[in-house]
Amino acid sequence: MKRVIPAFICSLAICAAIACAVVVFMRFSGLIDNILSPGKSSVNNRESKITVVIDPGHGGTDGGAVGVSGILEKDLNLEVGTLLAGELTRRGFDVIMTRTDDVMLDNGSSSSAKVSDLSARLEIVRSCENPVFVSIHMNKFPDSSVNGFTVYYSSNNPDSELLAAAVRQSVTDSVQPENKRPMKAAGNSIFLLSRLTSPAVLLECGFLSNQREEALLSDPEYREKLVCAISDGIENFINRGSSGSKV
Ligand SMILES: [Zn+2]
Incomplete structure (x- = not known):
């Protein structure tokens, strides 16, 4: 009996050590996180397959819209696009940007500079296996009272409308x-x-034709709030899944 008890205690210690090792392995491999947060696991499983392509509109000699106080659309697009890319990266998504500097792109064709720029952006998106494309722009309208965030979506894929709805809602x-x-x-x-x-x-x-909205978009705090909401929408769309095989 004297020998049985130490042997029993020894077995218990070995079992406990094995259990600890298994828990540590699962913790570091993410298995426990996925079990505890099944919603999050769907993002984790998908995120390696998706590249979110952030496209800050215009750039270089193409300034885009000019605000009532003279601010250029291309600069705000790059500010918002860079913030959005950073936030989505922080959330674990693969992200690329079509431009990170104040430049027009050039795909080497003999088209006009604008068509060459847009064609180069198109090629960047098409080079991704499974892209979700988000282009960032600022609006302008002759009636300066008009204001508000607006989402346009591509009609070529039903998921575009789901993505637009998720971002608009957020x-x-x-x-x-x-x-x-x-x-x-x-x-x-x-x-x-x-x-x-x-x-x-x-x-x-x-x-940018609305003085109040131009001032808001020029405010870094407002831009961060906006980018957070856009990121929530994109993340909700990816979590929600899709009706097609693209995402
Ligand atoms: Zn624009």
């Missing part, structure tokens, strides 16, 4: 509860959305 919930602007299907006039077959949206983040 932005109206968190940033612009008074925004009644409906999301819109992009026509052929939007070069990239009319050509891409992956989930693709273009976000008009606000009207």
Whole structure:
């Protein structure tokens, strides 16, 4: 009996050590996280397959819209796009940007500079295996009272409308509860959305022709709040899954 008890205690110690090792392994391999957070696991399983392509519109000699106080759309697009790329990366997504500097792109074709720029952006998206495309722009309108975030979506993939709805919902919930602007299907006039077959949206983040909205978009704190809401929408879309095989 004297020998049985130490042997029993010894066996218990070995079992406990093995159990600890298994728990440590599961913790570091993410298995426990996935078991405890099944919703999150779907993101983790998917994120390696998805590349979120952030496209800050315009750049270089193409300044885009000019705000009432003279601010250039291309600069705000790059600010918002860079923030968005950083936030999505922090959340664990694979992200690339079509531009990270104040430049127009060039795909080497003999087309006009604008077509060459847009074609180069198109090629970047198409080079990704499983892209989710988010183009960042600022709006302008002759009536300076018009304001508000607006989402355009590509008609080439039903997931684009789901992505647009998720982003619009998140932005109206968190940033612009008074925004009644409906999301819109992009026509052929939007070069990239009319050509891409992956989930693709273009976000008009606000009207630079509206003094109040231009001031908001020039405020780093507001931009961070907006980017957080856009990121929530993109993450909700990816979590929700899709009806097609693209995501
Ligand atoms: Zn633009």
